[in-house]
Each structure stands twice: as structure tokens, then as C-alpha cells.
Amino acid sequence: MSLRFYNTLTQQVQPFEPLDTVGKVVRMYTCGPTVYDFAHIGNFRTFVFYDILRRWLKADGFQLDHVMNITDVDDKIIRNAVAQGKTLNEYTDIYTKAFLDDCATLRLERPETIARATEHIDQMAAAIHKLEEAGFTYRSDGSIYFRIAKFPEYGKLSHNDFSGMVSGARVDVDEYEKNDARDFALWKAPKAGEPNWETEIGPGRPGWHIECSVMAIQYLGATLDLHAGGVDLVFPHHENEIAQSECLTGKQFARYWVHSEFLLVDGQKMSKSLGNFYTLRDLFGRGFTPECVRYLLASVPYRKGLNFTFEGLKSAQTAIERLRNFKFRLESAKLAEGLNEELAAKATAAIAEFRASMDDDLNTAEALGAMFEYLRHANSAFDAGQFLAGNLAAAQDLLALFDSVFQVLQPTGQEGGMSEQEIETLIAARTAAKKSREFAKADAIRNELIEKGIILEDTKDGVRWKRK
Ligand code: AMP
Ligand code: ZN
Numbered sequence: 001m002s003l004r005f006y007n008t009l010t011q012q013v014q015p016f017e018p019l020d021t022v023g024k025v026v027r028m029y030t031c032g033p034t035v036y037d038f039a040h041i042g043n044f045r046t047f048v049f050y051d052i053l054r055r056w057l058k059a060d061g062f063q064l065d066h067v068m069n070i071t072d073v074d075d076k077i078i079r080n081a082v083a084q085g086k087t088l089n090e091y092t093d094i095y096t097k098a099f100l101d102d103c104a105t106l107r108l109e110r111p112e113t114i115a116r117a118t119e120h121i122d123q124m125a126a127a128i129h130k131l132e133e134a135g136f137t138y139r140s141d142g143s144i145y146f147r148i149a150k151f152p153e154y155g156k157l158s159h160n161d162f163s164g165m166v167s168g169a170r171v172d173v174d175e176y177e178k179n180d181a182r183d184f185a186l187w188k189a190p191k192a193g194e195p196n197w198e199t200e201i202g203p204g205r206p207g208w209h210i211e212c213s214v215m216a217i218q219y220l221g222a223t224l225d226l227h228a229g230g231v232d233l234v235f236p237h238h239e240n241e242i243a244q245s246e247c248l249t250g251k252q253f254a255r256y257w258v259h260s261e262f263l264l265v266d267g268q269k270m271s272k273s274l275g276n277f278y279t280l281r282d283l284f285g286r287g288f289t290p291e292c293v294r295y296l297l298a299s300v301p302y303r304k305g306l307n308f309t310f311e312g313l314k315s316a317q318t319a320i321e322r323l324r325n326f327k328f329r330l331e332s333a334k335l336a337e338g339l340n341e342e343l344a345a346k347a348t349a350a351i352a353e354f355r356a357s358m359d360d361d362l363n364t365a366e367a368l369g370a371m372f373e374y375l376r377h378a379n380s381a382f383d384a385g386q387f388l389a390g391n392l393a394a395a396q397d398l399l400a401l402f403d404s405v406f407q408v409l410q411p412t413g414q415e416g417g418m419s420e421q422e423i424e425t426l427i428a429a430r431t432a433a434k435k436s437r438e439f440a441k442a443d444a445i446r447n448e449l450i451e452k453g454i455i456l457e458d459t460k461d462g463v464r465w466k467r468k
Contacts (some may be wrong), residue, residue, distance in 0.1 A: 042270030142189025301348035339390030
């Protein structure tokens with residue numbers, strides 16, 4: 001069976017196919033962070049999900065054209081920037097950089113395009129102008145509102161019935177409650193002490209929702225293959241994105257909508273407002289590695305709530321260690337010739353099951369189940385001397401498949417560098433070369449290590465090494 005996702009729009013699990021069936025390019029948009037503070041690991045559950053989605057699409061042979069926005073103007077940002085006497089940019093630059101650094105630390109692939117809202121204000125004004133001309137908006141006190149009664153399909157994503165709504169009721173804040181269907185602000189009138197832009201529709205600043213419609217269409221065209229976000233964005237944000245975009249282009253905005261569930265603490269959403277959150281900095285301060293956090297966030301399928309606990313983080317650490325030990329075993333063991341056929345069949349089955357689980361709406365838990373079941377068998381075979389040379393390639397293939405998604409095998413600080421095993425092997429070769437008076441060879445090995453950031457120190461107790 002091929003790749004399929006639960007589509008919030010149709011409320012069904014559907015086979016996934018991009019519009020570009022020949023080039024297999026997936027045009028994907030994901031809602032990015034609002035850079036008003038450090039992101040917490042609840043936010044990162046969503047961003048890790050985007051990464052797993054990206055990586056699995058690629059593993060399935062698709063190419064990506066992925067856009068993510070950075071919301072660098074909104075109610076909260078303006079409030080905080082004004083309170084600290086900073087310009088908008090001075091304020092948001094700090095948290096944008098922190099966010100991108102955190103993403104790199106968690107090994108999140110960078111989307112092909114990262115688009116900042118404040119760099120697209122004129123395009124937003126032009127889109128609002130177009131919506132005005134087509135009669136979808138009205139003005140009140142210098143602000144411009146989207147008249148949702150003009151879009152009868154409003155509610156089709158959140159599956160809310162808004163037929164009884166009061167036309168003309170307005171909302172000015174960017175975020176509001178579920179079921180509260182009101183005309184929302186596309187453009188907000190200037191206020192004293194707040195940043196605003198001079199544009200073809202007059203002075204002011206954009207509401208939150210319009211940025212995603214405008215940047216998605218600008219970079220990806222009228223119809224996206226895939227649009228993702230956290231479940232809290234289904235209403236009103238994504239409902240509003242659909243209304244704006246489909247009224248602008250007359251075309252379906254996104255074909256598949258995928259939404260990830262929350263990271264919870266004691267059954268409640270991890271959030272700034274509840275104060276029950278941890279940032280990556282908090283967790284690193286307690287000695288946890290980025291790989292632990294990544295593994296924990298990735299290990300539960302995205303449509304299930306994930307309860308955060310420190311025990312969970314510790315189990316993630318144990319799981320990673322087991323996998324790394326197994327990898328080391330594969331790299332270092334002297335294997336007898338031959339093939340253990342029973343184990344070979346288990347490897348083939350595990351690879352197939354890993355793939356099938358990921359294809360099944362990214363069921364990471366089952367994929368991990370397949371990985372660990374094989375690991376148990378393989379370790380027993382090792383212990384019994386029954387892991388043979390012919391079994392090596394398939395075991396390495398399975399580990400590589402696992403790590404192409406989970407990305408936890410390489411310890412942080414050693415990415416792109418050499419493993420301890422490789423370093424020790426080279427050092428032993430250098431020592432042997434010196435013993436046999438092949439000094440040029442010994443020097444060449446030392447230089448190779450230096451180039452890779454490894455410094456050697458010859459002591460009376462032997463060779464010590466450290467990373468630069
Ligand atoms: P924000 O920076 O507040 O716009 O949030 C960025 C993303 O984090 C949004 O897509 C939210 O859905 C997501 N998010 C916020 N809290 C959580 C949580 N506890 N678990 C998972 N995702 C979350
Ligand atoms: Zn958005």
C-alpha cells in the first residue's frame with residue numbers, strides 16, 4: 001500500500017498523490033512560529049512532525065517544495081516589542097535566530113523557503129485590495145474585514161456548521177475561540193505607538209491569517225498539495241486561510257490538510273499561558289541531549305496526544321543507546337562467513353513493516369516496533385554467534401532506514417565527523433606505522449585526523465586524542 005494521510009478536510013485516510021504526478025514534487029506549506037519568545041518543546045512537537053513528514057515523503061521518492069512562514073508581526077509581538085522599547089525587527093530577530101538555531105539542533109531539515117511576514121506586506125495589501133474589489137470585504141474604522149457570509153463554504157475544514165452566525169459581527173484579535181465564527185480582520189487600522197505600513201489600501205498592518213494565504217500562493221501557486229499545522233490552527237486560522245485564498249483564486253487552496261496533536265503535561269496542552277512548558281535550553285540544562293528530545297517527540301504518531309514526562313525522556317535515551325550499541329556491534333564485530341536465513345527473513349520483514357507503518361499515516365510507533373523487534377532477534381543471534389557476515393548488509397539497511405527518519409544515531413557534536421571507532425582504528429594504524437618506521441605514513445594519518453578536527457597527543461601512556 002502506498003503513502004496515505006488522514007485529511008482533516010475529508011475526515012478520511014486517503015492515498016497521497018501530488019498534482020505533479022510526473023516530477024513528484026510536493027508543494028507543501030506549514031505554519032511556522034510566531035517569534036515573540038523562545039519556542040517550547042510543545043511547539044517543537046509540531047515542527048518535528050513537519051520534519052518527519054518531509055523526510056518520509058523523500059523516502060517515498062517525492063521531491064519537496066516546502067514553504068514555512070515566520071510570523072514576525074502580530075498582537076503579542078507588538079505588545080512585547082513596545083513594552084521593551086524595541087523596534088519590531090530588533091525584537092523578532094532575537095527569537096527568529098533562536099528558533100532557527102533550535103531547529104538545527106533538533107536536526108530539522110530547513111524548508112526550501114522560509115518566508116517572513118513583514119517582507120511580504122505589499123503583496124498582502126495587493127491581495128486584500130483584490131478581495132475588496134471582488135466584494136468579499138468591508139471597512140470599519142480604518143480596518144478591513146473579511147465578510148465570511150460571502151463564502152458559503154466557510155466551516156468546511158473544521159466541520160462546523162456556521163449557518164446560524166450573525167453576519168457583520170467582527171473580531172479584531174488574531175486568535176479566538178472555537179465556534180466563534182466572526183468576520184475577521186484582514187488589515188488593522190494604525191494605532192498610536194504601533195508599527196504600521198503605508199500601502200495601496202492605506203496605512204495599517206496585516207492580520208495574522210492573510211500572511212499564510214499570500215505567501216503560500218506566491219511561492220507555491222493557487223493549489224497546494226499539502227498544508228500542515230498544529231490542531232489548534234484548524235479554526236480559525238486555517239479556516240480563514242481557505243476563505244481568503246479560495247476567494248482570491250477561485251481554486252481549491254490545499255488538497256490535503258494534516259494536523260498534529262498536542263504535547264501534553266498531565267493531560268493539558270503544554271503552553272506559555274499555563275506555564276507548564278520547557279524550552280530546549282531547560283532540558284539541555286538537565287543533561288538531556290537533542291537526540292532524546294527529538295526521539296521522544298517523534299516516537300508517538302502525530303495524531304495522538306503525547307504526554308510529556310521526564311521518564312519518557314529517559315526511556316528515549318535508553319532506546320537511543322540500544323540502537324547505538326547495536327550499530328557499534330555491526331561496525332566492530334568479526335563475523336563468521338555465511339548467512340543466518342531465519343534472521344535474514346526477519347530483516348526483510350522488518351524493513352517492509354517499517355515502510356508500511358510509515359506509509360500508514362506516519363505511524364512512527366509501529367515503525368519503531370518493527371525496528372526493535374528485529375534488534376532483539378539480531379542481538380540474540382549475535383550472543384549465540386549466529387549473526388553472520390551475510391546478515392550485515394540488511395541490518396545496516398534497516399538502521400539506515402530508521403535513521404533517515406528518526407535521525408538520532410549520530411551523537412550531537414560528532415555530526416559529519418568521525419565516530420570513536422573510526423578514530424581509534426586510524427590511531428592504531430598510525431602507531432603500527434611508527435613501529436615499522438613508516439614515518440611518512442604515520443604523519444599522513446595524523447594530518448588526516450587533524451583535518452577532521454581530531455587532535456593527537458603522544459604521552460608516555462600512549463596516544464590520547466580529543467576533538468577540536
Ligand atoms: P505559535 O508560535 O504559538 O504560533 O505556535 C507554533 C506552532 O506550535 C503552532 O503550529 C501550534 O499548533 C504549535 N503548538 C503550540 N503548542 C503546542 C503543543 N503543546 N503541542 C504541539 N504543538 C503545539
Ligand atoms: Zn498559517
